[in-house]
Amino acid sequence: MPLQGEVRISGAKNAVLPILCATLLADGPVSIGNVPHLHDVVTTIKLLTGLGATVTHDVEACRVAVDPRTVQSHVAPYELVRTMRASVLVLGPLLARHGAAEVSLPGGCAIGSRPVDLHIAALEALGAEIVVEHGFIKARADRLRGGRVAFDMVSVGATENVLMAATLAEGTTVVENAAREPEIVDLADCLVAMGADIEGAGTSRIVVNGVDRLHGGAHEVIADRIETGTFLVAAAMTGGRVVATHARPDTLRAVLAKLAESGAGVDVDGDRITVDMRGRRPRAVDITTEPHPGFPTDMQAQFMALNCIAEGSGAIDERIFENRFMHVNELLRLGAQIEIDGHRAVVTGVERLTGAPVMATDLRASASLILAGLVAEGETVIDRIYHLDRGYEHIEQKLSLLGASIRRIG
Ligand SMILES: CC(=O)N[C@H]1[C@@H](OP(=O)(O)OP(=O)(O)OC[C@H]2O[C@@H](n3ccc(=O)[nH]c3=O)[C@H](O)[C@@H]2O)O[C@H](CO)[C@@H](O)[C@@H]1O
Numbered sequence: 001m002p003l004q005g006e007v008r009i010s011g012a013k014n015a016v017l018p019i020l021c022a023t024l025l026a027d028g029p030v031s032i033g034n035v036p037h038l039h040d041v042v043t044t045i046k047l048l049t050g051l052g053a054t055v056t057h058d059v060e061a062c063r064v065a066v067d068p069r070t071v072q073s074h075v076a077p078y079e080l081v082r083t084m085r086a087s088v089l090v091l092g093p094l095l096a097r098h099g100a101a102e103v104s105l106p107g108g109c110a111i112g113s114r115p116v117d118l119h120i121a122a123l124e125a126l127g128a129e130i131v132v133e134h135g136f137i138k139a140r141a142d143r144l145r146g147g148r149v150a151f152d153m154v155s156v157g158a159t160e161n162v163l164m165a166a167t168l169a170e171g172t173t174v175v176e177n178a179a180r181e182p183e184i185v186d187l188a189d190c191l192v193a194m195g196a197d198i199e200g201a202g203t204s205r206i207v208v209n210g211v212d213r214l215h216g217g218a219h220e221v222i223a224d225r226i227e228t229g230t231f232l233v234a235a236a237m238t239g240g241r242v243v244a245t246h247a248r249p250d251t252l253r254a255v256l257a258k259l260a261e262s263g264a265g266v267d268v269d270g271d272r273i274t275v276d277m278r279g280r281r282p283r284a285v286d287i288t289t290e291p292h293p294g295f296p297t298d299m300q301a302q303f304m305a306l307n308c309i310a311e312g313s314g315a316i317d318e319r320i321f322e323n324r325f326m327h328v329n330e331l332l333r334l335g336a337q338i339e340i341d342g343h344r345a346v347v348t349g350v351e352r353l354t355g356a357p358v359m360a361t362d363l364r365a366s367a368s369l370i371l372a373g374l375v376a377e378g379e380t381v382i383d384r385i386y387h388l389d390r391g392y393e394h395i396e397q398k399l400s401l402l403g404a405s406i407r408r409i410g
């Protein structure tokens, strides 16, 4: 069934999580708007509350207010960190503001081993003393000092941790080979609204002049580019026409270019993006995941689903995570033709997928199974959808409004 209509894009998961952690740096209340209602947001609020912060969450208004002045603890426990790796982003703020932090090691997850060595080395470059023992990262510093941090690989999370810590360090910090993701820019915008002095966010060289205090403030979270991309791929796969509203097209250039290459009509008008694939079958596209502004790894699984039903074959190279092909075996159960060779998957499009029970293994894998299920003949039942609730707000409702036959069971 071709999807038709408009879908309102929510605030970005990968922006709101670091921003909520950044509120710990302030000495007054911070109000965050356009907050999506996601399981990861709830987990982060639990983490902040556990540290002693006073948090109010107005779900209807998509707003979270954090008063960090009541923080008493500097320990992020294993029970929360293991369910959400982004919890490690409290490390920099706690250390910079309270001089100490103990954060459980996040460990690996379905998409790879995901170490935090770069986070630790960057904070050490600002003068922190860090030991890893009993499964915790234990960090101390009377006051961090500005320094030069040159990453030898691009890391979104490590860039965020050091950026937050540097705002309250004494002197200037220069971050080289910084991640350039739009969520880094959004975090920097929020920090600046709280009184930080930051230049270059969104480029690979960020300069932070430390200040003595950050005050409270207000910030609106940017639109979720991965949610946007997921709905636009759904439009293309079903041969439909969907308008994503309240979106940020400038953050999606690589994704929109691939949709156009697959044969979709792509139109951008302010914060609205239209993808039109009516009456056509998509053509398979080659994808190589890269740090921003390259093609995002968080859209890899969704384009794999698109290639599964496209004309021709497309190669998908995953260059960011070591093990991000967990969705392949599930897509094969729906009749897809995919061959894996190391970090590369070659997908040959088939005329038709057939519905089957499948299992979600991680967040974007779950999204790819929904997309495949939308076009598969018959019923597809996806198990373990709690992964989906980490990062998509009301996905089944939004898809239903576009005409999809989808429902949550259990
Ligand atoms: C909450 C959030 O924003 N998550 C995003 C963030 O994850 P996250 O911040 O965890 O991803 P990174 O950019 O840090 O990871 C990139 C690569 O660097 C490696 N690495 C990272 C840190 C480190 O200390 N050592 C190390 O080796 C990772 O294992 C991975 O292979 O960026 C990823 C890459 O765009 C996205 O897929 C995630 O959705």
Ligand SMILES: C=C(OP(=O)(O)O)C(=O)O
Residues within 6 Å of the ligand: 014, 085, 086, 298, 363, 364, 391
């Ligand atoms: C991998 C993702 O998130 P996280 O880093 O929170 O696991 C994602 O958003 O696709």
